[in-house]
Amino acid sequence: MRRRRARWRGAVAATAVLAVAGLWNRSATLLLAAAIPLVYVTHGMLSTVDSPSALSVRRTVDPTPVAPGQPVTVSLAATNEGDRTLTDLRIVDSVPDELQVVDGSPRAGVALDPGETCAIEYTVVARRGDYDFEQPRARLRPSGAGMVATMDLATDGDDRLACRLDSGAPPLGDHGDDFVGQLTSDRPGRGVQFHSTREYRHGDAADRIDWRGYAQRGELATVNYERWVSASVVVVLDVRERCRVAAGPGRPTAVERSAYAAVRTATALMRIGHDVGLAVIGRDTTGPAGLDWIPPRAGSNHRSRLKARIEHAVDVDVPSDVDPALQFRKVAEVAGANSQLVLVSPLLDDEPVDAVTSWGALERARVVLSPDVVTGTTVGGQLEAVRRRTRLVRCQSSGAHTIDWRRGTALALALEYALEIEARQSARASPSGGGR
Amino acid sequence: MPFGPRLDRPSAVGDEGRARETSLGVAAVTVVGLALATAVLTGRASVLGGIALVVGTTAAGVAMLDRDGLGQKVVGHLCFLPGAVLLGVLVATVPGDRSPLAAGFALAFLGIASAWADVADAAVVESALAQGVLSYVFGLVWALGGGVVVGALYLCWTLATLVLDAQTPSATAVGLLAAFAVVLGVVRLVLPALPVVQLTPRDRRRPVRARLGRAKRALSLSAAVAAGTAVLSLAVLATPSLSLRQVPGVVAAVDALSSASVLGALLAVGGLALLVTVVAAGVRQTTRQFDETRTRTAAAGIAGGGYVAVLCLAVVPEANESALFDSVLVVGGVLVAPLVVFVVFGAALVALRAGLVPEGAGGPALAAAGLVVTGIGADSVGLPAPLVFGCVAGALAVWDVGSFGLGVTAELGHRPETRRIELTHAVFAVGIGVVTVLGATALLAARATTSGIGHTAAMTAAVIGALLLGALIRG
Structure with missing residues (x-):
């Protein structure tokens, strides 16, 4: 499509002004100068262009x-x-x-x-x-x-x-080999990595006896290895209306980032043998207290189910009359006493912090993974950033492990180490809980 | 950033903001080159330099007034109105036959400067005009307030002199009572403004408030009693048979109370109360959150005070010492000149609102119009024809590259590198101008040497024909 643009109306006016001034002053110079704008007008008229086909x-x-x-x-x-x-x-x-x-x-x-x-x-x-x-x-x-x-x-x-929510390599893929329960803990037990020795008890397996020590000292001792444990983890995803905000136009919302973090977390945990469940806060479904609830399980079908449910939670509109405090409380009930809770929330209000504190009162192992969507370019944003950091500190002071997932930083590395540390501490804190 | 910090706030995407730097640079170089040539030919480089300086100051002031910060707005005020007034004075003081030349260059400079600062926009001009009027009004208020303060100080000084130099004890007593009444009244008036309650611990504020109430009542009563007694004492003063000398011990008391130290302390209390009130009010104002309206008002108020201070401390004493200006004339000019500036800017605003200036291209249009006026002025004072042709061709080139740069901004924004297409276009625009000037000069020379070619009547006919052609094709 070609279109001619009128750029020289002012030049025609200049010609008129100069001509009138020339006539008024009886000046041949001005009369001649009146023709100059017309040169530009003519040049504009004569220059044409074809569509850029080549x-x-x-x-x-x-x-x-x-x-x-x-x-x-x-x-x-x-x-x-x-x-x-x-x-x-x-x-x-x-x-x-x-x-x-x-x-x-x-x-x-x-x-x-x-x-x-x-x-x-x-x-x-x-x-x-x-x-x-x-x-x-x-x-x-x-x-x-x-x-x-x-x-x-x-x-x-x-x-x-x-x-996609599940795009990219799983964060723990380099370390896992899909063997169920391969997650070492500080507790002694069956495994492959040396932990300590203890006095031999009747019935100990022969392959755990420290034969070298017996040859040196003549006393039987049993070797403890770092124990393999597997935990039951519930990913708690916060998709309330309050979290459907973004750092700017065209940026992913906090719920999108939370959903991505939830999928990556669930995938990573399932790859290394943990049972993973899902609780979505903010929706009103037929689950307990309106929770969108999937109990902890393992397997690829379960992973697909989790992913589909998380994607659905991102897409649907959430009602505003949901009681998040009730849903947070219900999560602790339905997850069971031995489950670890991984809360994925941008922490834009105090509800998740209160929930983490109350879960702490129930002696649940907790991890808070918080995607950062607060912009620091405005005074209001900076104030909100301070509030969010304060909430993270409050979560930490209640005994939870916190992961501050800043914009522009890779989630994988932070998740890898944070979750491993959490699993170790959980296994050490409750000898009977979660391990199998 | 080759041309220094930006004065406008452009969009990164496009659709608004000033023209791209390369195009504006070519336009600016064209205008400056023509100004230098004119300065060399006329030998008045200082006038053009002065005009360029105050035009730049004025445009920067308008741009700064479009900012949000208080400091930026104050600087904008101090640049805008004084700059515009000086510009008017400079153009008006140029001798009559050269005034079109100066006015043309002032317009051209203003167009280029406003294009750089991106202020040739109706909203910006309206904002600057409104804020300029506000600062002018504040200047008048400051001047009036300053006059009242000076009057009050003079009254106090007269009172003190009266008390100290009085010949009779009765007169001294009357003056003393009047001074008491004035000071007590002042303290009573400023007492509510003092931050006494705010500086008291919260648990003790209630008794302090009650005490303050009692103090106010006591001060009011004391001031009224002192004033009333002073008025009654005037009657005593007017009666020759009555005198305080007849009352034993009063003379000594009056003498003691009317000493310079007591009177000085009394007046110092009043002055200190006033000072603390002013400081407290200032602190209150500055610690409040400023919204846009308050910022504008505060900036205009500060600038108004600045005008008065500069006028009193620099302009009037300078005018007194100068043989050329009378201080009364200067003050009158300072009062009237801003009104003329407001009228001119108001007319420019009307032109912008009415669409007489191309939308978004006010700067290049103004610069081009200024150069056309300059060309006419140059011909009027008999400057060489090539300069006249150069001014006209320069006007067209400035418009061409300026509007082209604006188009690039509107389509592409400020992020992409577009220097190459801008320079390519500028080469064509300036090249056509140069060729045209050379051709016109040659034609004029041929007309001068060869009779019959380029007769004025024939040229007039040719120009009318060209005008008709131009009206038909309309660019």
């Missing part, structure tokens, strides 16, 4: 699929395959409305010689879902800029950004 564009989206909140680099390479120089080419990539550009610009203005390529690179923050990129739009102008030709450019390469 332009090839290739788009790259990397990485995809990707987890919510992760930065994704989109690159666009435009090559002038014609034999004429494009003096004023402007390209704008069609970023999906739901995505936010956080670095670079999807727009460019370049002059391209024949065979020359220009690169546009920008970064967006991924949100859960599939996002299709429309064709980028190009505008070409001649040297006089009096006409503009607009067209949508066909692109090669990627045209979709896929963002």
Whole structure:
């Protein structure tokens, strides 16, 4: 599509003013000067442009699929395959409305010689879902800029950004080998790694007797190894309306980030042999106290069920009349005395903190994983950040382990160490609880 | 950031904000180059330099007034109104035949400066105008308040002198009573404003409040009694047969009370109470949360005080020493000149609102219009024809690159690197101008050397024809 633009109406007015002034002053100089604006007008009229048909564009989206909140680099390479120089080419990539550009610009203005390529690179923050990129739009102008030709450019390469809750390698995959119960604890027992020795008791297995010590000292002793334990864990996901906020337009909401963290946590725990359950706070279902509740189990089918339920919890609207305090209390009841509780919440109010404190009174092992969605660029945001950190400290002071998942940092590493430490402490704290 | 900090707040995405730097740079260089050429040819570089300086100050002031911070707004006030007044004075004092030249360059500079600062916008101009009027009103209030304070101080001084220099004990007593009445009245008036209750521990505030109430009543009563006694004593003073000398011991008491130390202490109490009240009120105001309206009002108030201070401490004494200006004329000019500035800015606002200036391209349009006026002015004072052609071609080039840069901003925002397309366009715009100036100069020279070619009537006919053509094609 080509369109002519009127840029020189003022020049016609200048010609008129100069001509009148020239006549008034009887000045040939001004009369001659009155013709100068018309030169510009004529140049604008005569310069034309054709649609940029000899332009090839290739788009790259990397990485995809990707987890919510992760930065994704989109690159666009435009090559002038014609034999004429494009003096004023402007390209704008069609970023999906739901995505936010956080670095670079999807727009460019370049002059391209024949065979020359220009690169546009920008970064967006991924949100859960599939996002299709429309064709980028190009505008070409001649040297006089009096006409503009607009067209949508066909692109090669990627045209979709896929963002999934379970994308990326599981955080504990490097350490787990899918053997059920392979999680060492500080408690002595059966295992492979040396822990301590004790006096031999009748009935101890022969392969646990310290034969080397018997040969040296003549006394029988039994070797303790670091014990393998397996825990029952309930992931408590906070999806209340209060948590459906984002750090900015086009950014994933706290619920999306929480859901991603919940899926990653559940996947990691199940890979290393724990039973994992799910309690969704904020929904009103037929479960106990309206909880969306799945009891702890293991297996790939169970994992799929958990993931589907978490995705559903992110997508559906939540009612505002739910009593979160009741649901938090109910979680402790239905999870059972031996279950560990992993609360995934952005901690934007005091309800989760009160819940963690009350679970502590019931002597439950607790981990609080809190995705950070609070922006620090405003005074209000900074105040909210201080409040959130205070809530994390309150959780910590009640005996819970806290993981502050900041924006832009990898969840995997923090999860890996935090959950391992938590499992060790849990096994040491309650000898009869959770292990099997 | 090759051109220093930005004065506007642009969008990173586009649709608003000033033109891109490269285009504006070319436009600015064009205007400055023509100004330098004119300065060399006319030998009045200082006038153009002064105009450029105050234009920059004025544009910066308008931009700063669009900010939210109190300090920025105060600086904006101190730049805007004084800068605009000085600009008007500079242009008005240029000799008559050269005034179109100065006015044209002032417009051109103003257009370029406002394009850089992104203030050629109706909302920004309206805001600056409203705040300028507010600061002017505050300046008048400050001047009035200052006059009242000076009057009060003079009254106190007269009273003290009267008491100290009185010839009779009766007159001294009357003056003393009047001084007592004034000081007690002042303390009574400022007592509610003193932060006595606020500085008291919370558990003791109730008895302190009660005590303050009693103190207020006592002060009111004492002031009334002192004032009444002073008025009654005037009757005593007017009766020659009655004199305080007849009362034993009173003369010594009056003499003791009317000593300079007692009177000084008495007046110091009143002055201290006033000072503490002013400080307390100032602290209260500054510690309150400022919303936008309060910030604007406070900035205008501070700037108004600044105007008065500068006027009293610098301008009037300077004018007194100068043989050229009379201080009364200066004060009158200072009072009237801002009103003229407001009228001019009001007219500009009306033009912007009425759509007489291209939307979003006010800066380049103003600069181009200024250069056209400069071209006419240059021809009027007989400057060389190439300069006249250069001014007109420069006007077109400034408009071309300026509006092009704005278009780039609107489409692409400020993030992408667009220098190459801007420079390419600028080469065409300036190149056409240079070729046109050379062609017109050659044509004029040919007309001068060859009779019959380029006769004025023929040229007029050609121009009318060209105008008709232009009206048909309309750019």
